Amino acid sequence: MSALILVYDKIKDEMKMLLKNVFHNGKERNITIAEGKIAKIDLADNDNDKNAEVIDCRGKAILPSFANTHTHASMMFLRGIGEDKELFAWLNEDVWPREKKLNPELVYAMSRFAVLEMIKTGTTFFSDMYFYVDETVRAVQEMGVRAAISYVGMDFSDKDKTRSETEAMERFLAVKPPSERIVKVGGCHSVYTASEAMFAAAKELCEKYGAYIHIHASETEKEVADCLKEFGCRPVELLYKRGMLGKKTVLAHCVHLSYDEIKIMADTGTVVAHCPASNMKLNSGRMPWQKYLDAGLRLTIGTDGVSSNNSLSMMTEMKIAALSAKSISNDFAAGRTTDIFKAATANGFAAFGYNAGKIEEGAAADFILVDMRNPLLMPNHNMVSNMIYSADSSCITDVFCDGKRLMADGHVKDEEEIISGFAKAVTILGA
16 A cells, blocks of 8 residues: 555545534534545534534534546536537547547646536535546545546457457556545446457456456347347447446436346346436437336446536536436326435445435535525425425535545635646647
């Protein structure tokens, strides 16, 4: 273990914080944060540890922070590019050509800006899939959030590329992350960008290093049709045959699953990262949320990248997920607020092994404070409903991750410098 990690752990162990008079479960309470966890939840009039740093939270409510289980953080420079196009046209004409201009420092600047947007909108964990992964790790470590960073194999059936991608994935997975906030992930981009050999190599490496797996799957009807034509089976069926499914696998999108594929997903415990805004914007389809939930699938929520969503806000994503669930099911009771909120919080953290996304003793101290006097949260008949259907980022005053305050009264450390660095990077790319 590096000296840096040891110093960080020592500091974390010594930190203690007391949130006084914070609204939780219908009452004002005092909540003690210690060693990066929620140590104690007490009534507000009870005496607590006098040695803790005290934060007066009167007028604020505490809620779990969000877990974004599928995004491409460094695609920030593509916001607003290639609008109103079908997925494969958008990728080939707008995304992939521009991505050829990227380099490590540009990805670092993009990653920091993406993390800034996520903190501002209450997200403290994201599962990322992009290039120059070490730069994303660097940005995440510096900014104090959690992330699952994927090295994703894409070889387009080129044997030389398969070899180089496999070697690069192993170099990435073999190095221990700089802190416990970061999880390294393997896998392949999709069945249409990675060969059978690439999948076999990724599977072997993920088993060797105990890594999670992240893959795009069944995003469009074209993907399904092409898979049936080439392999004689559907994408999830193919991934199952290749041994890629299980409790440590997260499949993004899963819009078009057959009955048999739903059963495979449920039986293997494979996680779905539902990206409703991106799916609807690219007209990829609407995932049948309630059908999957009732079948026992592990549902989480992701934003996808801003290139296909234009936003990294999980609050916006929750609202779209809830409305889409009702619309596709033609059922007012589909997409219940409690189910949607859990998918965006506890389920997302649990998918990558974190005990977080809930306000309870022993859970990781990842949470947000919201202003109960913000007009978007009034009246407070149902806080969860308000957060899904009416709130926006203006409601969030403070964001905490691993017991550390990342945003205080709406301000994130170095945010002006981060914004300036991003603006310069966009100018260089000329996107």
